[in-house]
Amino acid sequence: MAKIQRCNYVLYLLVLILLMMNIFFFIKELESKSKCSEQEKRKLSWSQRAAEEAEAVASISCSGHGKAYLDGLVVDGIPTCECYTCYAGPDCSLLIPNCSANAFGWDPLFYEPFWMENAESSAVVIAGWHRMAYSFPDPTSHLSQELEKTIRKLHSVAKNAITDGRYIAIGVGASRLLNAVVHSLSMENYSSSPYPAKFFAKPPHYPFYKLQTDYLQTRHYEFIGDPSMLNDTDVGGDVFEFVTSPSNPEGNLEGPVLKGGPNVKYIFDRVYYWPQFTAIPAPADDDLMIFSLSKLTGHAGTRLGWAVVKDVNVYNRMKEYIHQADMEMSKDTLLGALTILRVVTEGDGKKFFNFAHEILRDRWEKISHIFSLSKRFSIQHIPTQYCTFLNRAREPSPAFTWVKCKREEDKNCTHVFLEEANIRGHPGSGFFADHTYVRLGLVTRQHDFDMLISRLEQFISQEEENGYCISPSINNQ
């Protein structure tokens, strides 16, 4: 009897255990179901393949010294690595010996880490049927209302330009817009004037101003160059001055050289007038201002520029020119640019602008400290100025270092840096300055900048050993 009793207890215990196990499995099943259905809800349909493909390509590491792209050369079904300067090999792991430090380039790749950190908000899916028509539904508009709103918000966030009551024209990069501006302005009085319009820019300046006008060889405008070459006796024809502020290559805020008058107008190239490059003393309010995505966010490959224009006639002629030349802009490009600009204008814009400003300030501190130890070279001076974006005085953080070789025997400064320091800079002559200048870029990838700094430190430290001193005839600039 006692045995039966004990046997029953064992059975009761077994039932209890099995019951508890059942409850356990039931709860687990419910949990899995809910987790699964959560995932089910976020399951994608037609965009899944493209998203998987993009993530797979992005996950190719290339040793941290290169990148694989969706449109990169495919070998064995996988896009190959494209190596950064000075790296090679299938996985970019080989450092090329004696590779010149890249300070020539103007690709603003120091922004890249920001966009990789903000991958989620900056990605965009282009559907196969996205805006297939030539134009937007409103045929008088060549950009979407959302992009226009975002550009206006951007200037208000950065506090760098007044856009209320101004027109926004867009083009394939700032360079294309400059074509449109030059054409538009020079046509203003073309029919009533026998003289072609004359364009000026104070050297050193961005070479494109001259190149494009020389290259296109139209009948109604010509590039003259230095404003000091405009004689008071010059008669006839409209006169236009390109004012780059902050200047390229020097990075200082600039005003026009030519005195105003009924026939004199200014084109303000403001592509560097952003809080990461310069103090913003006040929002700019010029008649015609040019900006670009390249300099602002680093998306040079996207090719978007815009102009803020006061005069409706100039704006209309620019739109007409862009329409005639390009039949509108790529709608894929405009969608990509909108996505990027929405990230920049999130909140008060501090996240983006501070990221970029801190890198450039740090780079300028390092490079200006090195050159301060040199007797052979001098660099531009940029004053500390009050910035309304940061609400404080702000240290310089230009995009370029503009170096002068001060010794008389250093006739070609670019050669000096290449041959003696293995640093590839941009010749000063490219900016219509003389050969004793060279421009060293500060907007490159971190690896390029680190290489530049390490070569420079070594190079400048050798000055003392070599006993260099400055020829008395040449002073510090």
Add this chain to the structure above:
Amino acid sequence: MAKIQRCNYVLYLLVLILLMMNIFFFIKELESKSKCSEQEKRKLSWSQRAAEEAEAVASISCSGHGKAYLDGLVVDGIPTCECYTCYAGPDCSLLIPNCSANAFGWDPLFYEPFWMENAESSAVVIAGWHRMAYSFPDPTSHLSQELEKTIRKLHSVAKNAITDGRYIAIGVGASRLLNAVVHSLSMENYSSSPYPAKFFAKPPHYPFYKLQTDYLQTRHYEFIGDPSMLNDTDVGGDVFEFVTSPSNPEGNLEGPVLKGGPNVKYIFDRVYYWPQFTAIPAPADDDLMIFSLSKLTGHAGTRLGWAVVKDVNVYNRMKEYIHQADMEMSKDTLLGALTILRVVTEGDGKKFFNFAHEILRDRWEKISHIFSLSKRFSIQHIPTQYCTFLNRAREPSPAFTWVKCKREEDKNCTHVFLEEANIRGHPGSGFFADHTYVRLGLVTRQHDFDMLISRLEQFISQEEENGYCISPSINNQ
């Protein structure tokens, strides 16, 4: 004792049931886990948000008479519907009364359903850090190797052009490339010749040939027009003829008018030389051929054109022009275009080309049947020709109907169609033909085409009632 025995049986049964339930729940849990982990494997990270957003916008139906786009005007956090022609209202459900049938437009939107059906393969994710630099790693190349390979494969699949040993130049749409071609060709002997290069095109022709040359007003070329205006006594300067084949607006295969000679060269505008628009008697092998994504796939908004060029010097000057004018093309655009072209070239290309050909053939059958009943109007004749792509003789399927008003009193054919039939066509004068012609587009959305056909049927059927007959002085063309 018997009671205890029965009680034990119940307990055994309970244990058995509970055991089976446990096994059941355990298996279910395993199943859920495996399903979940399958989903987990396909879970996306940074691209999920963009993909979800794109699918959410694509799912806005707009009553089937409009579309919402990612960069559409946002109201209450959602992009608004953009309605097709003749529709209005927040969800595009309102048909606008007495709306003119749209036969004016050149947006090739009849392709849209193909891209919506092939949404998965044609979507692309643009990462925030996609090709931020101005140029491709190989600075001599202005397109990716993959895009170049795909363009060559495309011509081989469509059997419409020889690309082996030819250069591929790209530009912002075919229009931009035409700028580059004109510039490149006219510079060939510019330095050695005192005369500007002369450009000709047999009317009726694409108006852009004249507009761009007139508009840009460069010193080294001018547009003359009809090749018959070239006198034998004309001396000096190079001579170029634009040959559009198939022609726009007529859709027939054409050869040059000007006789060849050392100073005479041809620019073949081949944007309609694809199996959906015309028979392909043989792959074209002209010195300079222009193609565009707009006409091929309907992606006019993407703005991509390319040229197949035999002469390396012409190719290099075109590249230089595009670089000077635009500083390269948008890398986002090129990635989008590559994705689209990869879909077109899948397999033998039949899926895409047959889709487009069948629609256009059907449209031509319908519209040519209607006009065959008319005494008042005539349309172009396109012969049935053998097509090497289809390997059979092929019925016409042009992009446009080129209509002539035959009655002397119908001085303006565009007005006749607008006022008497409420059909908006493209004036013949826009193609340098006279006002007795009008072009009716056949590449519009299905709804636009259906409206055109229904209005036309009614209009032509009234001829008999109105007792129209043709003035004896004008014959069928």
